[in-house]
Amino acid sequence: MSQEPEQVWGIPRQDMIDLIGDFQGFLADSSDVLSSCLRLENQGSFRDRPAAEEDPSWKQVIPYVCIEFEGQILVLQRLATQGEKRLHGKKSIGVGGHVNPEKEGSLPLLLKGLRRELEEEIGLIPEPEDCEVLGWINDDQTSVGQVHLGWAVRVKAKNKPRIVETDRMTGEWVSLKDLRPDDENWESWSSLLIRHMKAVISA
Numbered sequence: 001m002s003q004e005p006e007q008v009w010g011i012p013r014q015d016m017i018d019l020i021g022d023f024q025g026f027l028a029d030s031s032d033v034l035s036s037c038l039r040l041e042n043q044g045s046f047r048d049r050p051a052a053e054e055d056p057s058w059k060q061v062i063p064y065v066c067i068e069f070e071g072q073i074l075v076l077q078r079l080a081t082q083g084e085k086r087l088h089g090k091k092s093i094g095v096g097g098h099v100n101p102e103k104e105g106s107l108p109l110l111l112k113g114l115r116r117e118l119e120e121e122i123g124l125i126p127e128p129e130d131c132e133v134l135g136w137i138n139d140d141q142t143s144v145g146q147v148h149l150g151w152a153v154r155v156k157a158k159n160k161p162r163i164v165e166t167d168r169m170t171g172e173w174v175s176l177k178d179l180r181p182d183d184e185n186w187e188s189w190s191s192l193l194i195r196h197m198k199a200v201i202s203a
Contacts, residue, residue, distance in 0.1 A: 037108035
């Protein structure tokens with residue numbers, strides 16, 4: 001019996017343009033986390049992932065969470081066992097992944113997806129008030145970016161998280177000042193997010 005394809009949540013590209021903007025790179029957003037989620041909720045739907053990966057007219061929305069603990073940022077190194085082949089070997093400051101069908105509950109779908117991914121990857125389940133929206137990431141210059149939209153969020157952890165999926169990634173803690181956005185080993189979204197975070201601090 002063939003396995004059912006993974007269901008991933010996203011929005012039409014035109015809805016991204018109408019609701020967020022027609023932009024490339026990083027777009028800052030100071031909305032509170034619940035308002036940011038609900039802006040897209042009614043426009044989204046689930047699709048089979050194989051079809052979604054080939055359709056740039058539809059954006060899979062990815063919670064992309066920067067984890068801070070005692071002034072340092074969690075930097076991940078994606079191993080070859082990680083699911084997305086196009087990101088193997090890349091460094092990342094974004095914890096997260098695709099939004100799948102979630103259990104019923106009062107929280108918005110995007111936030112439920114964020115919490116599930118963080119629990120699976122680093123054993124952390126943040127409350128909504130622990131989540132700070134940083135903005136949106138759209139990078140059509142890469143094959144991955146053409147079919148994904150990043151929802152960038154920062155979580156300041158109260159306790160030091162640990163890597164749960166050690167077979168898929170490694171991690172280290174690094175100060176923002178020591179992160180170089182032009183390092184070619186970053187995945188493109190992380191490079192964009194690091195540039196934004198450094199610009200905010202220096203402003």
